[in-house]
Amino acid sequence: MKQKIIDLLAKHLKGKLKKGEIENLVEIPPNDEMGDYAFPCFALAKIEKKSPLLIAEELKKKLKLPKEISNTSAVAGYVNFFVDKSLLAERVLKVAGKSGYGKKKIKLTGMIEFSQPNTHKAFHVGHIRGTSIGESLARIAEFFGEKVIRANYSGDTGMHIAKWIWCYKKYHAKEKLRGDESWIAGIYVDAIKRLKEDEELKEEAEEINRKLDSKEDKNLNELWKKTRKLSIDSWKEIYKQLGTHFDKHYFESEVETKGKEIAKDLVRKKFAEISDGATIINLEKYGLSVWVLLRKDGTVLYSAKDLALAQKKFKDYKLDWCVYVHGSEQNLHFNQLFKVLGMIGFEKHKDLHHVGFDLVRLPHGKMSSRTGDNILYSDFIKEITDYAKKEISKRFKLSKKELEKRALAISMAAIKYSMLKQGINKSIIFNKEEAMSFEGDTGPYLLYSYARASSILRKVKSNKKVKIVDLKKQEIALLKKIAVFPQVVEKAYEDFAPNLIANYCYELASLFNEFYHNCPVLGSDEEGFRLKLVDCFRSVIKTSLVLLGIDVVEEM
Numbered sequence: 308m309k310q311k312i313i314d315l316l317a318k319h320l321k322g323k324l325k326k327g328e329i330e331n332l333v334e335i336p337p338n339d340e341m342g343d344y345a346f347p348c349f350a351l352a353k354i355e356k357k358s359p360l361l362i363a364e365e366l367k368k369k370l371k372l373p374k375e376i377s378n379t380s381a382v383a384g385y386v387n388f389f390v391d392k393s394l395l396a397e398r399v400l401k402v403a404g405k406s407g408y409g410k411k412k413i414k415l416t417g418m419i420e421f422s423q424p425n426t427h428k429a430f431h432v433g434h435i436r437g438t439s440i441g442e443s444l445a446r447i448a449e450f451f452g453e454k455v456i457r458a459n460y461s462g463d464t465g466m467h468i469a470k471w472i473w474c475y476k477k478y479h480a481k482e483k484l485r486g487d488e489s490w491i492a493g494i495y496v497d498a499i500k501r502l503k504e505d506e507e508l509k510e511e512a513e514e515i516n517r518k519l520d521s522k523e524d525k526n527l528n529e530l531w532k533k534t535r536k537l538s539i540d541s542w543k544e545i546y547k548q549l550g551t552h553f554d555k556h557y558f559e560s561e562v563e564t565k566g567k568e569i570a571k572d573l574v575r576k577k578f579a580e581i582s583d584g585a586t587i588i589n590l591e592k593y594g595l596s597v598w599v600l601l602r603k604d605g606t607v608l609y610s611a612k613d614l615a616l617a618q619k620k621f622k623d624y625k626l627d628w629c630v631y632v633h634g635s636e637q638n639l640h641f642n643q644l645f646k647v648l649g650m651i652g653f654e655k656h657k658d659l660h661h662v663g664f665d666l667v668r669l670p671h672g673k674m675s676s677r678t679g680d681n682i683l684y685s686d687f688i689k690e691i692t693d694y695a696k697k698e699i700s701k702r703f704k705l706s707k708k709e710l711e712k713r714a715l716a717i718s719m720a721a722i723k724y725s726m727l728k729q730g731i732n733k734s735i736i737f738n739k740e741e742a743m744s745f746e747g748d749t750g751p752y753l754l755y756s757y758a759r760a761s762s763i764l765r766k767v768k769s770n771k772k773v774k775i776v777d778l779k780k781q782e783i784a785l786l787k788k789i790a791v792f793p794q795v796v797e798k799a800y801e802d803f804a805p806n807l808i809a810n811y812c813y814e815l816a817s818l819f820n821e822f823y824h825n826c827p828v829l830g831s832d833e834e835g836f837r838l839k840l841v842d843c844f845r846s847v848i849k850t851s852l853v854l855l856g857i858d859v860v861e862e863m
Contacts, residue, residue: 308390308398308790309333311375312344319370323354335791339780342380342387343787349384359384392783396775396836399786403843408850409793412452418620419445419455421632422551425462426538427471429492430545432682432737433634433667436726440664441632442551442856443727443805450854451800456624460557460616462609463535467495469516472530474498477511486537488685513604520563520606545684548715549723550856555623559612562619566611569618570600578651586611590643598643613644621655628658630803635663635732662803664731670738691718694743702863713860717751718743720857724750727855728809745863748813753852756816758863760845763828764838771835781822785840788815792847796854805855812851819844 312333317326324332328350336345348362355362363381370379370386378389402408421441424430445455462468475482475494478501482490502508518524519531539556546552570586573579579588584603590596600611620629631641641661648656695714699705705713725742729735745751778786792811799807819841828837849859 308375308395309344309794311373312346312388315370315373315376316346319366320351323351336385336387339783341382341385343390344388345385346388347385392778392786393775395790396778396782396786396840399790400773400836400839400843403789403792404839404846406846406850408847409796410450410452411797414452415627416454416624417448417456417628417630418458418555418624418626419448419630419632420458420460420557420620422459422546422553423461423633424459424538424542425467426535427463427468427491428495428538430488430542430684431492432684432687434684435549435722436664436667436735437632437634438546438549438551439723439726439856440662440731440805442549443808443854444630444632444662444803446854446856447796447800447805447808450796456554456626457552458555458557458620459553461539461559463538463558464519464560464563465606465609466512466516468531468535469519470498470502470512471495472519472527472534473508473512473515474501475534476515476530484533484537486541488541489683491534491538491541492683516606517604548688548719550719550858557616557619559609562612562615563607565615565619566607566613567601567605569614570607570611573600573651576651578647588643588647590646593646595639595643595646598647610640610643613640614647617644617648617653617659626655626658628660629655630660630662632662632664635665637661638663660803662731665734667726667735667737670736688718691722691739691743694718694739695721698743698745699863713863716858716860717754717863720750720754720852722750723855723857724753724809724812727805728813730804730806750857751863753812753816753848753857754860755863756819757845757848757852757859758861759823760819760841760848761861763823763841764845766829767838771838773835773839774833775836776833779826781818781825782837782840785815785818785822785844788818789843789847792851799854808851808854812848812855815844815848815851819848 313326313330316329316333317324320329329346332347332350334345334347336342348359348366351357351362352359360381360383363384363386366386367379367381372379375391375394376388377391380387380389419441421444422434422438424434441457445457448455471494474497478497479494498512502512515527518527522528570579573588574581574586579586579600581587585599586601588598588600590598598610599608601607617629620626633641638661641663645656645659645661648659692711692714695717696710699710699713699717721742725737726735728748742749743751745755795807795811799805822840826833826837828834828841831837852859
């Protein structure tokens, strides 16, 4: 319907505005009384040297309306368009129930790098947001036909590893190595605490870092390999529960040597310089400060490693684009990375994008793997699923296996939705009770809405003829919301914004429940039409939730 209006305006305006400009201007009014779509005439005022009010009146009179548009009005400089609701219903019911509704075919290959837990540290609640965003972005891109390589990149070298190994050797050597998330995280937190209390100990940790970098100590290297594997293995079950997978897992140790070579080469080519023993690139004239590649002791920093990694990614997969999903505290780093790649002639530097998300906070403040003031993933999931099992058991009698399955699905919906519904540039204060509520703007509410629609359809004994007559306002509102799904997904794709789909899900579910309470389905004169509308809602909200990485449940 929107495209019909755009084509109509483009034909009448005859080049005064390009079709793309018209498309950007056409909007949805804040209430139904003002129409289904509106075109503001203010951009034409400068061209035609007339009042927007007069232009709107003239435009309204001259437009020859197609059958899809039942009426127009001119109000306050806008031309408002009223869609023929019967035709709208007919078209929505025809296409919205199909699995391909809203899809496009964009034949590109891209990579999304996300999650990025470091070995020898905790996988905590903060990691869930980046993992959820990355997986959702991958699914949205795949929905539009792109081939997406899911990549993870973990720090398995550097000072945090040296601190862990130093602390283990010095204070925990009698303890058996184990792949327990809390044990691994505990060693690191202990290291930070001890180094803070006695700064003279830092030299010991720095010496271990130097030896790990040079690989001169065989025993140290073996300990690193064993503990590294324990960390990596502990992530497998986590990613299974989070419903994500990775086509490629890069590690800092793979690009360390190449990063050093690049840094030294940039010095030779005068892009970088030696300053106080360290290798740096001065980006102050670009407002990007100084970027350090190598420490004065020659050990490589993640800046140089990221230069090597960017080259490796595009060589490995012949990518058209690459997205980095990281915390917003890394915004400066990625601006520096992309600037330097451009300076040194990296062909695809303009096809690199950083999606920087803000922090996840507890009600009492920021989480930190350095201080231990965080919630470990394993503890967090147990707490949420135990709560879900308790709530489900109040309503249903289920087998232990089914209870576990349903509780995990509801918990994941609650967690992921709470992580995705906010814009990525906004911090999140995670509140368990709010996220797990079965009412309001929550994941469980969306699952409940889907399950309710499924329940209605399961009760149908035979198909009835679809008749579209005398549409109620709740039916129209639901039809209109279903109709804009393709536009919502496209906007989310263009802006790297899963929150647009999450917000759409809640609005869609709310309209469905208003429809359900006001328009009886089974046994009504309109049963055939309303069943078809329920089916379309069910299909679209399922697709939307899948794009968010959320699995639906047929029963709550």
